[in-house]
Amino acid sequence: IFAAVEMAPRDPILGITEAFNADSRTHKVNLGVGVYYDDNGKLPLLAAVKAAEKARLDAMPARGYQPIEGLAAYNQAVQNLVFGKDSPLLANGQVITIEALGGTGALKIGADYLKRLVPGAKVYISDPSWENHRALFESAGFEVGTYAYYDAATRGVNFAAMKASLNAMAPNAVVVLHACCHNPTGADLTDAQWQEVVQIIKAKNLIAFIDMAYQGFAEGIDADAVALKLFAASGLQYFVSSSFSKSFSLYGERVGALSIVTASKEESARVLSQVKRVVRTNYSNPPTHGGAIVAAVLSSPELRQQWEDELAGMRERIRAMRIALVEKLKAHGHDFAFVAQQRGMFSYTGLTAQQVERLKDEFGIYAVSTGRICLAALNTRNIDHVADAIAQVLKA
Numbered sequence: 001i002f003a004a005v006e007m008a009p010r011d012p013i014l015g016i017t018e019a020f021n022a023d024s025r026t027h028k029v030n031l032g033v034g035v036y037y038d039d040n041g042k043l044p045l046l047a048a049v050k051a052a053e054k055a056r057l058d059a060m061p062a063r064g065y066q067p068i069e070g071l072a073a074y075n076q077a078v079q080n081l082v083f084g085k086d087s088p089l090l091a092n093g094q095v096i097t098i099e100a101l102g103g104t105g106a107l108k109i110g111a112d113y114l115k116r117l118v119p120g121a122k123v124y125i126s127d128p129s130w131e132n133h134r135a136l137f138e139s140a141g142f143e144v145g146t147y148a149y150y151d152a153a154t155r156g157v158n159f160a161a162m163k164a165s166l167n168a169m170a171p172n173a174v175v176v177l178h179a180c181c182h183n184p185t186g187a188d189l190t191d192a193q194w195q196e197v198v199q200i201i202k203a204k205n206l207i208a209f210i211d212m213a214y215q216g217f218a219e220g221i222d223a224d225a226v227a228l229k230l231f232a233a234s235g236l237q238y239f240v241s242s243s244f245s246k247s248f249s250l251y252g253e254r255v256g257a258l259s260i261v262t263a264s265k266e267e268s269a270r271v272l273s274q275v276k277r278v279v280r281t282n283y284s285n286p287p288t289h290g291g292a293i294v295a296a297v298l299s300s301p302e303l304r305q306q307w308e309d310e311l312a313g314m315r316e317r318i319r320a321m322r323i324a325l326v327e328k329l330k331a332h333g334h335d336f337a338f339v340a341q342q343r344g345m346f347s348y349t350g351l352t353a354q355q356v357e358r359l360k361d362e363f364g365i366y367a368v369s370t371g372r373i374c375l376a377a378l379n380t381r382n383i384d385h386v387a388d389a390i391a392q393v394l395k396a
């Protein structure tokens with residue numbers, strides 16, 4: 001039965017990690033995947049997470065099945081974080097949240113549910129977007145198009161073109177938006193632009209699906225939720241996927257959530273019942289550990305503060321690496337000032353696929369072929385090597 005099976009291409013992001021792991025060069029650097037490493041190049045285990053895990057280990061809880069929608073305390077904690085605990089949407093019972101397998105799992109459950117809800121709708125992702133967005137919505141059965149977003153000339157958002165794209169969409173089109181720290185470009189909308197986006201989505205009867213994988217990596221938990229606050233005030237119904245892979249450094253635990261804002265508590269009950277069917281036929285119910293840890297951290301004032309401090313530390317270190325890279329490239333005669341303007345883990349460097357290939361072959365530096373690099377993998381030991389290598393491949 002497998003005789004005619006063709007070899008699938010490597011994943012554009014995780015495939016880089018596979019190639020990186022197989023590379024025996026000691027000075028190799030993986031700027032491909034969006035993962036935060038500390039200044040020693042190590043994946044951190046946050047102290048707040050460690051404390052919550054220790055308490056959980058001491059309690060030695062049994063491992064029964066979770067509810068289909070996951071741990072209630074976790075879902076509540078996610079809602080408070082994403083929507084703000086005093087949000088009228090929460091008081092009105094207008095938000096349902098299910099624990100999902102990472103941000104990707106949340107997107108997929110949302111996509112599968114949307115396919116049942118609006119089967120003929122088209123999905124639009126930003127141009128460019130996270131590599132997996134298109135594949136994920138296509139695998140849910142949707143036709144996927146793009147809306148104008150990045151402007152290579154200004155290294156920012158072409159907002160006029162973005163608005164024109166949104167205005168041209170048919171009613172019920174699904175628009176995938178990045179709440180903050182746009183992946184892959186690092187170019188975000190301003191608060192005023194978000195306001196306009198919300199207005200167009202409302203006027204055109206579009207369905208927003210807000211992907212929030214980097215809350216806390218631009219300016220902070222609250223400041224990074226601006227888009228969410230504007231949507232909350234709009235009276236619209238929409239989808240939000242959250243991820244705690246990066247903000248809790250819990251990548252392998254697959255901790256994420258899907259939230260859906262409905263028009264009423266009664267509607268919420270019906271929508272939740274349908275989403276639970278999607279979960280049940282995919283993986284039945286989520287695992288116990290990661291969600292319990294995130295819930296424990298978010299619901300303890302001390303651990304929550306410790307976590308926010310650690311998150312701020314990650315954010316500030318990435319920022320310092322952005323500034324350092326700009327300075328080092330400037331010393332080589334290159335103006336990369338835009339890197340310091342972009343937010344989150346990524347920068348769209350403008351390096352061509354060929355230059356990225358040279359970085360790998362000649363210098364052991366791995367990046368996404370689109371020129372996206374992850375600044376969170378830079379540190380004081382490898383940044384000179386990276387800056388020198390970029391300068392080398394920029395030479396004609």
Ligand code: LMR
Binds near residue numbers: 183
């Ligand atoms: C990335 O964009 O590198 C991260 O979101 C990791 C992933 O799953 O692709």
